[in-house]
Amino acid sequence: MVNSFAYSFQATELDARGGVGTVVERLRSMGLPAARADDVQIALSEAVNNVVEHAYADTTPGDVDIGCNLDTEQLWISIRDAGLPLPNETLATRKPADLSGPREDLPEGGFGWFLIRELTSAVTYERDNGTNRLSLCFDVGNTCA
Amino acid sequence: MSLTSTMTDSGQIVTVNVERIDAAMAIQFKEDMRSETESGASRVILDLSEVMFIDSSGLGAIVAAMKQLGSSRKLDLAGLSPMVDKVFRLTRMDTVFDLYASLNDATAVNNT
Numbered sequence: 723m724v725n726s727f728a729y730s731f732q733a734t735e736l737d738a739r740g741g742v743g744t745v746v747e748r749l750r751s752m753g754l755p756a757a758r759a760d761d762v763q764i765a766l767s768e769a770v771n772n773v774v775e776h777a778y779a780d781t782t783p784g785d786v787d788i789g790c791n792l793d794t795e796q797l798w799i800s801i802r803d804a805g806l807p808l809p810n811e812t813l814a815t816r817k818p819a820d821l822s823g824p825r826e827d828l829p830e831g832g833f834g835w836f837l838i839r840e841l842t843s844a845v846t847y848e849r850d851n852g853t854n855r856l857s858l859c860f861d862v863g864n865t866c867a
Numbered sequence: 868m869s870l871t872s873t874m875t876d877s878g879q880i881v882t883v884n885v886e887r888i889d890a891a892m893a894i895q896f897k898e899d900m901r902s903e904t905e906s907g908a909s910r911v912i913l914d915l916s917e918v919m920f921i922d923s924s925g926l927g928a929i930v931a932a933m934k935q936l937g938s939s940r941k942l943d944l945a946g947l948s949p950m951v952d953k954v955f956r957l958t959r960m961d962t963v964f965d966l967y968a969s970l971n972d973a974t975a976v977n978n979t
């Protein structure tokens with residue numbers, strides 16, 4: 723059985739915080755295991771932060787449209803916005819941060835995409851008709867780690 | 868951003884009294900940590916027991932707070948909740964910071 727729902731909120735810091743929380747709570751009530759729900763909270767917060775900070779950086783904040791699709795094996799979450807596209811309209815591949823150097827050289831940023839990739843089994847991005855669509859896949863079935 | 872400090876023999880304990888350190892408050896956190904740690908204690912233990920969530924901005928702010936202390940002072944972290952602990956381990960920041968399950972564990976080790 724597939725469970726789906728959609729939820730939208732404005733791309734402001736406060737609305738995004740509440741919006742992500744609402745989506746995660748709804749997924750928990752649909753039976754998403756607690757540990758997975760934590761993963762979703764982290765990855766979804768990072769993806770939505772990117773929309774708030776970058777997609778609508780130059781304009782009045784628009785909407786963020788979230789779509790969720792949960793079955794016994796996978797959870798797909800789509801994040802749609804009408805803001806600026808990603809650079810080159812593609813996902814960057816990002817290596818883990820280099821933590822080996824001296825303390826004063828430790829990075830203070832750039833962890834967001836890394837966290838998204840670590841917590842998901844797939845990430846896709848499409849730019850279509852002035853909208854961005856980022857899709858995150860989380861494995862929830864017994865077949866995956 | 869609410870930070871309170873207690874000076875102990877094991878170092879300065881800085882307690883974070885909010886549930887989230889995220890993009891909305893990362894800069895404020897960094898500034899508040901700067902003032903809070905002006906005392907110059909050589910070991911600062913950040914008590915994160917009340918923090919239920921940090922995002923990559925919050926993580927960056929904690930790294931910045933450590934860098935602000937300078938190389939001769941130490942910032943240890945205590946009381947990480949499961950989600951916060953996960954963010955630190957996924958980014959391998961547990962190789963950069965000493966993480967203690969509880970404040971008691973952190974203060975039991977006298978690292979000053």
